[in-house]
Amino acid sequence: MKKILFLLSLLFFCLHGTTQGLITINQDFNKALSLAAQEDKMVFIDFYTTWCAPCKKLENLVFQNDSIKNILKKDFILLKYNAEDDSVYNLSKKHHISSYPTGLILNKSGYVVNRSYGFSGENFQSLSTSVIEFTKESSALNAKNKIIKGYSNTIDITKYPQFYIDYINRTNTKIQASVVNEYWRSQKDVLSEEYFSTLLYFANEAADPIAEDALANKANYIELYGTTDVETLMYFLTSGKFKRAISEKDQLKYDEAVHFARKALSKEWIDDVVSSFERKFLIVQDKWEQVFTLYENQKNEGKLSNGAINHFCWDIYKKCNDPQVIDKCLIWMKQVTEEEPSYAYLDTYAFLLYKSGDKTETKRIAQLAIEAAKKENESTKNLEALLKKL
Numbered sequence: 001m002k003k004i005l006f007l008l009s010l011l012f013f014c015l016h017g018t019t020q021g022l023i024t025i026n027q028d029f030n031k032a033l034s035l036a037a038q039e040d041k042m043v044f045i046d047f048y049t050t051w052c053a054p055c056k057k058l059e060n061l062v063f064q065n066d067s068i069k070n071i072l073k074k075d076f077i078l079l080k081y082n083a084e085d086d087s088v089y090n091l092s093k094k095h096h097i098s099s100y101p102t103g104l105i106l107n108k109s110g111y112v113v114n115r116s117y118g119f120s121g122e123n124f125q126s127l128s129t130s131v132i133e134f135t136k137e138s139s140a141l142n143a144k145n146k147i148i149k150g151y152s153n154t155i156d157i158t159k160y161p162q163f164y165i166d167y168i169n170r171t172n173t174k175i176q177a178s179v180v181n182e183y184w185r186s187q188k189d190v191l192s193e194e195y196f197s198t199l200l201y202f203a204n205e206a207a208d209p210i211a212e213d214a215l216a217n218k219a220n221y222i223e224l225y226g227t228t229d230v231e232t233l234m235y236f237l238t239s240g241k242f243k244r245a246i247s248e249k250d251q252l253k254y255d256e257a258v259h260f261a262r263k264a265l266s267k268e269w270i271d272d273v274v275s276s277f278e279r280k281f282l283i284v285q286d287k288w289e290q291v292f293t294l295y296e297n298q299k300n301e302g303k304l305s306n307g308a309i310n311h312f313c314w315d316i317y318k319k320c321n322d323p324q325v326i327d328k329c330l331i332w333m334k335q336v337t338e339e340e341p342s343y344a345y346l347d348t349y350a351f352l353l354y355k356s357g358d359k360t361e362t363k364r365i366a367q368l369a370i371e372a373a374k375k376e377n378e379s380t381k382n383l384e385a386l387l388k389k390l
Contacts, residue, residue: 022076023078025080027082029079029081029089029091035077036108042075042077042108042138044076044077044079044103045079045104045106046079046080046101047091048082048083049083054100058127061123062119062128065128068132071135083102089155093160093165093168095115095197098201099118102118107142111152111153113148114138115228148224150191150193150196150224151193164197164202190213191221191224196224199214200236203236205240211260214233214237215264234265242257242277242281246281258274275294279291282294289322296328309333310333310345313333313349313352316352317352329352330353333345337365343376346365347373347382349365350383369383
């Protein structure tokens with residue numbers, strides 16, 4: 001009898017004690033939430049897609065690592081959730097999932113504790129650090145019974161507009177801005193999670209009155225949905241205004257977008273966002289000398305990497321016909337390739353030289369680029385075609 005009791009105790013310990021591994025559930029939200037309640041743990045939802053490379057890296061490097069699983073198992077049930085297979089539990093709709101991977105932490109009652117849009121890092125050390133920091137922050141919030149209070153712990157799919165349901169289910173991805181804005185105009189409760197989720201998801205399409213109403217409710221939204229989601233919303237609303245102004249080459253609308261950005265965005269966002277769209281607005285107006293000056297200022301401040309210089313100079317090759325700007329970019333690319341004679345940089349330099357009309361130097365740099373491409377297992381097809389033109 002004692003032996004039987006010992007074996008039963010050992011079995012219970014193995015199932016429920018410290019030797020238990022990280023419980024991982026695939027797609028079954030109800031099961032994950034039920035287990036979280038039983039185990040007094042939180043649910044870590046990993047929203048992924050089958051085609052998402054960062055999602056696969058996160059899975060292989062972090063969630064399959066025994067040391068990380070041993071850390072997570074204490075406080076979390078891991079729910080692996082394919083965001084594009086969302087017809088049963090509708091979690092992607094409730095939580096407006098549009099980027100992958102997204103991490104979401106729910107407490108054992110199903111309320112949202114924390115959210116992370118992606119995890120920074122390219123290797124195990126950096127990725128795992130990002131995940132662990134996120135879970136530590138979430139555990140601390142949960143210990144204080146903190147939740148993002150705008151989100152309920154249930155979902156009524158009938159409260160969401162059909163275009164939103166269809167879009168996330170991928171049954172209709174052709175969204176008309178007029179339909180989306182008409183829905184927002186028709187809603188009385190602009191603070192509801194259904195309104196907020198659709199607004200965040202399609203913020204780029206928001207007409208000016210909708211964007212201004214959202215800005216007027218910024219403090220209320222932060223109180224309900226937290227700083228992360230609201231800053232993201234404000235960025236997308238701002239981006240939509242800039243993109244319309246730029247596509248129409250409308251200076252007045254552009255100035256209005258700048259004014260909106262300075263009211264809507266935090267100080268950490270404003271300079272980078274405004275300067276980025278300023279460059280794009282100048283480019284569509286073919287004002288390349290001014291574009292170059294903006295990049296030159298960044299370079300002088302030490303804020304322009306060789307990669308960023310290369311990207312800009314490739315744009316010059318593709319789009320710019322100003323010989324003075326081309327000559328200035330050639331000086332930059334000469335410096336870059338002397339510092340880092342990689343295929344990508346030599347390739348840009350060769351094509352830019354060709355555009356400048358310097359055939360002799362084009363041939364020399366193109367040959368160096370071909371040598372670098374072979375060492376780096378890159379294709380030489382375009383460079384060889386360039387040489388044939390000389």
